Amino acid sequence: MMTMKLRKATVASAAALVLALTAAGCGSDGGGSSGASGSASAGGKTITVGIKFDQPGIGLKTPDGKYTGLDVDVATYVAQQLGYAPGDIQWKEAKSADRETLLQRGDVDFIAASYSITPARSEKVDFAGPYLLAHQDVLIRADDNSITTPTDLNSKKLCSVTGSTSAQNVKTKIAPNAQLQEYGGYSECLTGLENKVIDALTTDNTILAGYASQAQFKDKFKLGGFKMSNENYGIGVQKGSELKAKINTALEKMIADGSWAAAVQKNLGPAGYQPDSTPQIGVIVS
Template sequence: MNPNRTRRLTLAAAAAVVLSFTGAACSDDGGGGSGDGDKKITVGIKFDQPGIGLKTPDGKYTGFDVAVATYVAKQLGYKPSDIVWKEAKSADRETLLQRGDVDFIAASYSINDKRLQKVDFAGPYLLAHQDVLIRANDNSITKPSDLNNKKLCSVTGSTSAQNVKTKLAPQAQLQEYGGYSECLTGLENGVIDALTTDDSILAGYAAQPEFKGKFKLGGFKMSNENYGIGVQKGSELKAKINAALQKMVADGSWQKAVDENFGPAGYKNEPAPKIGVVVQ
């Protein structure tokens, strides 16, 4: 065979190999951030918390965490259509990150030492507080100790209710239901006097159209909950997400998301937290 022809064939084969690798890289749907339609980013959120993270019956996703995650994804190079939303239940969040099932999680995810042993956090992007939700016309509960001898509701296994019971109002009559919606029904019907969890979650429920004007927040600030965006340990995404969060605050998008999702409940939000500063 002609040596020159052999060389041309070898070069052609090598070019084909390079092209095949290039093609494989372009079709990768991992979190690279090109936003060119070929790539996707998987984000964990709550599916059942109105105002925070909610999957609606028509398959849409709404809430403050959804707004934050969408903004962050855009800064990473992804269009809204590139986002794959995945439910991140409280008990599953660390596992989802450790297994690589999601790229990041924005799901009312409070930063604490126990979680920091397993995952990293960007943020915080919201400072929430444990609070109570009461009926709008109830003026008998103006401070935490007023919960003594009142029927206090939270979800089964909640640390929020135990915190009230052990530290603030030992005589509170604790009622534990399967979900917040059941507590809200009880509160609306007068079977329950107060519902306790993070004020952001309470505001999200109270802001729903069907509850407009029925409930109010106590404003008690019984704990500090620093919401962060969870990423894998050592992930380079942490720094990129922090930059995106800073931009979101600076251009007004953060406050707009707060007002749209919590405003109808009269939620008096804290100013946007400083990145890397966890309030104890």
């Protein structure tokens, strides 16, 4: 009987030890985990940021696994002001159609992905910023002097990506006789532009400058300098998140200390892009 009792005690002790170790392990994982919305404000060890993976000069994941672009630099600066080193950032692809869902589900802490602030989007998420005022523009060949105003796009072959409203906006509002050409991606439009299959490519001037700043396109293209729309780029956060105010403070500091201007010049300057104004945080230009 004594042996039986000892065995039962030993089993019970072992079970208690396993439970204690499991609880300790779970506590350790919970303290260091992040990636969901709220982890940044809760002081997690990592922060998850949504960016574009396919826009040179804006947000690009390179073949060697690095991340480059203006949005990457802005997001890195903001994260550092929130207390996270560059190595603490987990980058997540934020395609245009997925951005609100990523924030609402808590898959990311914030998104910096050429994310224009609009009334419709502001009903679903909150925005810090804006940190950049972009405009719809055109990219043309550097030696093309036939397109000097938006109306010169009449009878020209105008390219944009499938599903984009940029080219349709030009045809509807500015140049009704433009010949629309829809390609699968901006790279295809650039190839067509370089080979004179098309005459102009249209989307945000920042996106155009990012592509044109790539080494293989050096001195081949130029921006038209047209301001066919105002696109206020903001940083998206979950509705009601306390991060909005903190990110605004970080952006104000980035502008004040010169880091913002340096990031713009580094990523978009090679294509001749110059911001027409320094952004005012909290002021939306209509």
